[in-house]
Amino acid sequence: MKALCWTGVNQVAVEDVPEPRLLNRQDALIRVTASSVCGSDLHLLDGYVPTVMAGDVLGHEFVGEVVEVGPDVRERRVGERVTVCSIIGCGRCRYCLEGLWSLCDNTNPDPGFLEKLIGHATAGIFGYSHAMGGFAGSHAEYVRVPYADVNAFPVPENVPDSSAVFASDAVPTGWMGADMGGVGPGDVVAVWGCGGVGQMAALASLRMGAERVIAIDRFPERLAMAEGIGAQTLDYRRVDVLDALKELTGGRGPDVCIEAVGMESHGTGAQYAYDRVKQATRLQTDRGLALRQAVHACRKGGTVSVLGVYLGVVDKFPMGAVMNKGLTLRSGQQHGQRYIPMILDRMRQGDIDASHLLTHPLPLQDGPKGYELFKEKRDGCVRAVFHPGSHPASSQAASEPATADAPR
């Protein structure tokens, strides 16, 4: 079958690879109908996540059809259309039982690397390096899903792939960002980053009753999407974000600051130059400009909720602000299994629609182009989604509509 593989730093290619087979009794095989790029992939692509190897199949945000189930699969059935959580849980360890699925004890078969790096191993993730379990990703015609009963969720009939695909990763991640922030009525929430994750964090905050959401980015088309969701926006190249946030919040600062940027934060001025040099020379592994800003901006006693991915150390982390302002700092890879059924149900009711994120439906063959558009944020690309079944000429017909006019 065809699959999109990592072939080197900033290089991907479509290759012929063997088809997956069931390897465990609780596995299912999924025929992938839509598989999205994600900001997390950029950290892989750019070489900031160790243990990615040439030949690894990428992709972790996907939807598809169950084509085969192992003998110990009880709930999932062949023929079902399912959204699969990007992060793999077992459903039975203490962490999964407590809803902290991305901390699963049992789905990273090769935990030693992370144990050495961060003290403990966390859950396996599809297509996300050998440190994260070495699972083949979803940018392929078929993918194997372990513990299928707890990781694959049936999609309601009226929810198109173009929205359901994001119930795998971007939507639950955004939801978790607001949830960790404890967002409630009357809150002012600021969100750094208007990619799929930041936009969905803004949307979740509004659904949880936030009075106002302020979304920060520099790409006009992304800012416009955030406005479409109901957020106010700030372009950090035009305004001083810290000043603007104070003004917009009567001097208090946002109650909840959600960081949806991650370790390759862009920025302006000396801090940004400093971060780039230190990261390039490996004196720091992660660039934390947006993170610092979120901590600085947050009101006294507020919560900073970090969704952006970090793997190593961030330089100049303002611990003094966390301590003296009495901030709560929360973070994590998404615990998708905890939110996905609710999200799919809200999609069914029309309360959540994420399909506007899908700006570039492409056949899998165009994977390299999709990543280039997404990485460079060219042509208004927010998420490129690959449709392995379709072919270049018929890609439009085979894919869901690229934009959604559905009410939000």
Add this chain to the structure above:
Amino acid sequence: MPASLMPLAPLRRPAARGRTHRGRNGLLLLGAAAAAAGAVAARRARPARPRQSTWYAVTVQADPAELTGPDRPDVLARLAERHDVRVTPAPGGRGAEIAVAAADGRTREEVRALKQLLETGEVLVVEGQPEGRRTMLGRAALPVFRRLARRGAR
């Protein structure tokens, strides 16, 4: 359709597979990988080294009573023939702590597999998945990485 003749993985990992490298070597290589990746671990001050615990411990979502006495799982019984094994209730009724004395890499792998088997009924396999073209170095390095990472740091 993907291949449907599916030789399902055995419920338990075969106990012993080619085990040339053991503990130290393994950790060194693993450490090297981490450092090469620009990871953090490197800069630790090294005064006289504090003594490391010789016990390897995991917590399992299981009733401690099921892990002791004559009906305890075979794997645990066999481990106990080679090592001191301690099973104690985790605080707050949160499962059982299994600690194994003088655990080498292979034993750590076995203990982890035991935990996974007890909790989920199977041990996840990642060998045999689709993969694209590997470099020659990559092809050689992957099984080594997996073996070391599976045995784990401690």
